Amino acid sequence: MDNIAIVGVAQTKYAERKKDKTCADLVFDVTRAAMEDAGLALEDVDNVVTVSNDFIDGRTISSMAVGDAAGAHDKNISTVEGDGAFGALYGAMRTLGGFGTTLVVAHAKGSEGDVKFITNGMFEPIYQRLLGLESISSSALQARMYMDRYGLTEEDFARVSVKNHANGKNNPYAHLQLDVTVDDVMNSEKLADPLKKLDCSPVSDGAAAIIIANESHISKAKTKPVWVRGMAHCSDAYLLGDRDLAVPQSLAAASKKAYTMAGINDPMKSIDLVELYDAFSYMEPMWLEGMGFCEAGKGATLLDQGVTAMSGALPVNPSGGVLSSHAMLVAGLARIIESVLQLRGEAGQRQVENAKTALAHGINGACGQAHCVWILGNQKK
Amino acid sequence: MEKWLEHVEPLTFKGQIAVPYTWWAGETGSLFLMGLRDKETIMGCRCNSCGTVYVPPRRTCAQCFTDTGEWVQLGNKGTVQSYTIVRFSHPLQPVEAPFAYAMIQLDGADVSLVHLIKKDLDKLEKGVRVRACFKEKSERKGHILDIDGFEII
Amino acid sequence: MAQKVAIVGTGQTDHKSHRPDVTGQEMIREAVDRALEDCGITIRDIDAIVIGNMDHFESINYVDNWSIEGSGGFMKPIMKVTTGGTTGASVAIAAYYHVASGMFDRVLAIGWEKNSESDTTGAIITCSDPIWDRFSYSGAIPSLATEATAYMKQYGATQEDAARVAVRDRNNALNNPHAHLQRPITLEDVMSSPMLAHPIKLLDVCPRTDGACAVVFAADGEAQRLAKKPAWIHASAVRHTYSWFGDSTDYDAGLVSLARASQEAYKKAGITDPSRELDVAELYLPYTYAGIKWIEDLKFCGRGEGAKFVREGNTNMDGMIPVNPSGGVISTNCIGATALLRVAEASIQVMGKGGKRQLPKVNKALATGFGGCFWSDVMILGAERS
Numbered sequence A: 001m002d003n004i005a006i007v008g009v010a011q012t013k014y015a016e017r018k019k020d021k022t023c024a025d026l027v028f029d030v031t032r033a034a035m036e037d038a039g040l041a042l043e044d045v046d047n048v049v050t051v052s053n054d055f056i057d058g059r060t061i062s063s064m065a066v067g068d069a070a071g072a073h074d075k076n077i078s079t080v081e082g083d084g085a086f087g088a089l090y091g092a093m094r095t096l097g098g099f100g101t102t103l104v105v106a107h108a109k110g111s112e113g114d115v116k117f118i119t120n121g122m123f124e125p126i127y128q129r130l131l132g133l134e135s136i137s138s139s140a141l142q143a144r145m146y147m148d149r150y151g152l153t154e155e156d157f158a159r160v161s162v163k164n165h166a167n168g169k170n171n172p173y174a175h176l177q178l179d180v181t182v183d184d185v186m187n188s189e190k191l192a193d194p195l196k197k198l199d200c201s202p203v204s205d206g207a208a209a210i211i212i213a214n215e216s217h218i219s220k221a222k223t224k225p226v227w228v229r230g231m232a233h234c235s236d237a238y239l240l241g242d243r244d245l246a247v248p249q250s251l252a253a254a255s256k257k258a259y260t261m262a263g264i265n266d267p268m269k270s271i272d273l274v275e276l277y278d279a280f281s282y283m284e285p286m287w288l289e290g291m292g293f294c295e296a297g298k299g300a301t302l303l304d305q306g307v308t309a310m311s312g313a314l315p316v317n318p319s320g321g322v323l324s325s326h327a328m329l330v331a332g333l334a335r336i337i338e339s340v341l342q343l344r345g346e347a348g349q350r351q352v353e354n355a356k357t358a359l360a361h362g363i364n365g366a367c368g369q370a371h372c373v374w375i376l377g378n379q380k381k
Numbered sequence B: 001m002e003k004w005l006e007h008v009e010p011l012t013f014k015g016q017i018a019v020p021y022t023w024w025a026g027e028t029g030s031l032f033l034m035g036l037r038d039k040e041t042i043m044g045c046r047c048n049s050c051g052t053v054y055v056p057p058r059r060t061c062a063q064c065f066t067d068t069g070e071w072v073q074l075g076n077k078g079t080v081q082s083y084t085i086v087r088f089s090h091p092l093q094p095v096e097a098p099f100a101y102a103m104i105q106l107d108g109a110d111v112s113l114v115h116l117i118k119k120d121l122d123k124l125e126k127g128v129r130v131r132a133c134f135k136e137k138s139e140r141k142g143h144i145l146d147i148d149g150f151e152i153i
Numbered sequence C: 001m002a003q004k005v006a007i008v009g010t011g012q013t014d015h016k017s018h019r020p021d022v023t024g025q026e027m028i029r030e031a032v033d034r035a036l037e038d039c040g041i042t043i044r045d046i047d048a049i050v051i052g053n054m055d056h057f058e059s060i061n062y063v064d065n066w067s068i069e070g071s072g073g074f075m076k077p078i079m080k081v082t083t084g085g086t087t088g089a090s091v092a093i094a095a096y097y098h099v100a101s102g103m104f105d106r107v108l109a110i111g112w113e114k115n116s117e118s119d120t121t122g123a124i125i126t127c128s129d130p131i132w133d134r135f136s137y138s139g140a141i142p143s144l145a146t147e148a149t150a151y152m153k154q155y156g157a158t159q160e161d162a163a164r165v166a167v168r169d170r171n172n173a174l175n176n177p178h179a180h181l182q183r184p185i186t187l188e189d190v191m192s193s194p195m196l197a198h199p200i201k202l203l204d205v206c207p208r209t210d211g212a213c214a215v216v217f218a219a220d221g222e223a224q225r226l227a228k229k230p231a232w233i234h235a236s237a238v239r240h241t242y243s244w245f246g247d248s249t250d251y252d253a254g255l256v257s258l259a260r261a262s263q264e265a266y267k268k269a270g271i272t273d274p275s276r277e278l279d280v281a282e283l284y285l286p287y288t289y290a291g292i293k294w295i296e297d298l299k300f301c302g303r304g305e306g307a308k309f310v311r312e313g314n315t316n317m318d319g320m321i322p323v324n325p326s327g328g329v330i331s332t333n334c335i336g337a338t339a340l341l342r343v344a345e346a347s348i349q350v351m352g353k354g355g356k357r358q359l360p361k362v363n364k365a366l367a368t369g370f371g372g373c374f375w376s377d378v379m380i381l382g383a384e385r386s
């Protein structure tokens, strides 16, 4: 694979309800900010990939509403429907396949729809949808299976929420800025056992954009390039009952492939921080297992030992993660952006010292059916 | 623009995607659903190649990407693999909360069926045995909810 | 450096108005099986998958995840690309970049739709802006009728001129065993069919179809091994410019998106005189008037000469630039698959696998996609490795 790098990033502050902006306004704001960050003009952006979802936006061909706002007038453009990390992956392919620079932009206004109806639409219409399954109840089935398999407790998950909300307070873009204790999480509203309100991410409005450049275009940008060292995606089976929900095998496969691309043998040793898609607290330890940072069932132990804390050997979600801000579709792209800021040394109060290599992660589908893994570095291979 | 908007209630516009859908269950799915409706039987199918018994049945084994072949009648009893007690109510749900979703491995199947458990929620745990409760014949229409839910044995 | 890419195999369902015998996933698998068989590989040889359709036509959220049993995506990289009517072409272009990036060697592109599962018009009107356009100016037919009226007034084209496009495509479809509509029609049939929105009549527009299409893209080296005569991708370009229907009312300027996208693609492919250099065109013509007007934007002929160009037989099977040997969109329209079918049919012509619809000698072929609000996608394929 040729060398490509992320040379511009931007995100909105995530919020419960952005009353003053339409989706197109949000996309315009981050598009302009990402170009400013990179020091690139509109004509320096060769092509555009937008990320949108017709269910979330409540319209068919939802990409129609944001193309012009993304600066795509008279340019080549395409649209990925799925998490922004997947959109970025397609943007990277287009940059490797001929374009000099690619802008990838994702938006979502969770406040404008009903997330339960939207996520119910992921389920099989004849056998599952009529049961009323949506993201919280299906994830609860996964959390329970994970707990039963490895003898984990609700407190194990609560501690993840406490850590990530504390981190979120250092992130000016975070939607939630909460002081929470394990007791607060344990006593928060019960939604679907074992998940309580503070185990769940909020519903946020927001947008994010990145600019990817190939090697011959990197010097045009004013930023320190953050190199794409590895990237991979993979999907598990569809129906929940067909999967072993306690073992994220598609994440393991994607991680392995991304590590191989990046020349990483021991991820714990080579990777300095992780920004992962913790839509629910239990997902963080489970995804860390899938990524190979520890053995199956030992994800919670990493947290107990302080490994995933800001001061630990592998800080996880310094930004506060998806638990602090969850604009659907945007969240995976935000993980990439947070990793880029870390690797540039521009993460402010949430900066991880000496960060050289980061893992960013996005998910698609119910209970993390599909995963997308990025390895980013501030040094060329 | 933001400044003046801070002093008024921004305008919103309500709408919904109101499109009627008719999903075909297909040859394989229809046989399964008719089994529920007409005979109170739960049919699965076995992959010719890897032997996995699926329910709901499907034409393709995703792992082998070949046709499943043989129909298998499964037991109306099974074992709970995972569950959640849902505490919130929503128009999507066919029953009022609290109720439970459970992943149930029916006797004879290799995968789990997700369905409802409506009572004895405090007795739920992994490994609990459950039985399918069918709706009255007159109410059954070839639908996944022809199984009213599962009850703990 | 971008990897060179070719199409090595295609598969499509036998398209029908409705398929009660299969679910969406099962229908997709029929096309996938045929595509794999066409180039003699199995699903294990596929490195990645791109799939597309339009969400609200079947109301499936996250189609990439849902499709696994049909697409073969179990424990494989799969993503969804969707851009309205142009989806199929966007999927093809995405599959191209999957391979061109050097990340994958054999990639499956899938487009599909089960239009029988919803009220297509009810779903399509929701593409209009929910606050501004949805209640006033909406749906595919009104906006196309406006375009047709403007063109007729400007150049004196007649309803009969447009009807000739339907007669050509529908009769071509008789040579395509997969086509949905397989009944011969005459000019009189079109003219006497019910008026929908003046000047568009029932036989001027595409049908609603259940169907799927799958296409295998392969990297240089692998392509020559999998196909006797791979169809190399020479260029692709897209323009998805207008966001609001009212923005696109300057019909006198032609279909701007198609003019610009095709110019970019011609330049990349080194084509200066398209109607002579291209051997076949599979065009996404959702209605007949497009068949006389949009070929002007493609520079097959001059402005205002489209009707004459078609009338003189230049786009017939034995003409200068045969258009839609497959029968086109007027004969088969499974929306998410429709533009991918254009790419597939163009590659079939290059690979020489067209059976009764095969043209004698195809060196270069053009495929287009149309959708959104007057958006265009263009792909040029050729026999020469490029």
Ligand SMILES: [Zn+2]
Pocket (backbone or CB within 6 Å): B047, B048, B049, B050, B051, B052, B061, B062, B063, B064, B065
């Ligand atoms: Zn099998």
